[in-house]
Amino acid sequence: MDKKIGIIKGSLRKNSFSQSIADYVVEHSPEGCIFEVIDISKLPLYNQDYDDANPQEYIAFREEIKSLDGVLFITPEHNRSLPAALKNALDVGSRPYGESVWNGKPGAIISQSPGAIGGFGATHHLRQVLAFLNVLTLAQPEAYIGAYHTLIDETGTLKNPDTQAFIDGFLSAFTDWVEKIS
Numbered sequence: 001m002d003k004k005i006g007i008i009k010g011s012l013r014k015n016s017f018s019q020s021i022a023d024y025v026v027e028h029s030p031e032g033c034i035f036e037v038i039d040i041s042k043l044p045l046y047n048q049d050y051d052d053a054n055p056q057e058y059i060a061f062r063e064e065i066k067s068l069d070g071v072l073f074i075t076p077e078h079n080r081s082l083p084a085a086l087k088n089a090l091d092v093g094s095r096p097y098g099e100s101v102w103n104g105k106p107g108a109i110i111s112q113s114p115g116a117i118g119g120f121g122a123t124h125h126l127r128q129v130l131a132f133l134n135v136l137t138l139a140q141p142e143a144y145i146g147a148y149h150t151l152i153d154e155t156g157t158l159k160n161p162d163t164q165a166f167i168d169g170f171l172s173a174f175t176d177w178v179e180k181i182s
């Protein structure tokens with residue numbers, strides 16, 4: 001059976017660069033894997049009071065994550081860290097205490113930026129959180145994609161052949177990793 005891999009984007013923006021990478025990934029999934037974007041935009045901001053009366057969005061999101069064989073995070077950097085929407089999704093999935101849906105999932109990170117260092121700070125803050133949540137995050141290759149605005153065409157589609165080849169190699173390593181862990 002195909003492995004089901006969720007894509008969680010750190011951006012809620014229309015025409016997002018993260019969505020552009022997600023589109024490429026969905027279209028170029030390695031054989032035996034299906035990648036699909038998980039929507040985190042409707043999750044209310046986490047509040048521990050909800051542990052007693054969970055919003056429907058939390059219940060559905062946790063069930064969706066549980067059903068996955070792996071998670072690929074594609075994110076911009078916000079103020080040298082991961083975006084708040086992404087941290088919120090991680091917090092929602094981590095609770096109630098002892099029932100985290102992240103535990104033991106294989107994961108990987110792609111960060112992107114128009115800047116030169118490709119969201120390095122976002123990746124490493126995210127890695128810190130994922131280590132605590134016991135998401136088994138692919139160590140190598142790392143994926144920091146800089147100057148992303150120069151790699152796309154006017155519709156926002158990834159067109160740069162070197163970047164496409166890099167992402168193909170990254171996906172191959174990640175899906176091997178998912179296979180190894182499962």
Ligand SMILES: Cc1cc2nc3c(=O)[nH]c(=O)nc-3n(C[C@H](O)[C@H](O)[C@H](O)COP(=O)(O)O)c2cc1C
Pocket residue numbers: 010011012013015016017018019075076077078079080081112113114115118119148
């Ligand atoms: C609040 C905010 C903070 C940002 N901070 C950084 C930053 O620290 N480093 C960086 O390279 N880009 C930073 N940026 C630029 C975004 O990361 C950049 O536009 C990103 O590629 C957009 O990704 P998206 O299209 O997927 O939303 C920031 C953007 C916003 C809105």
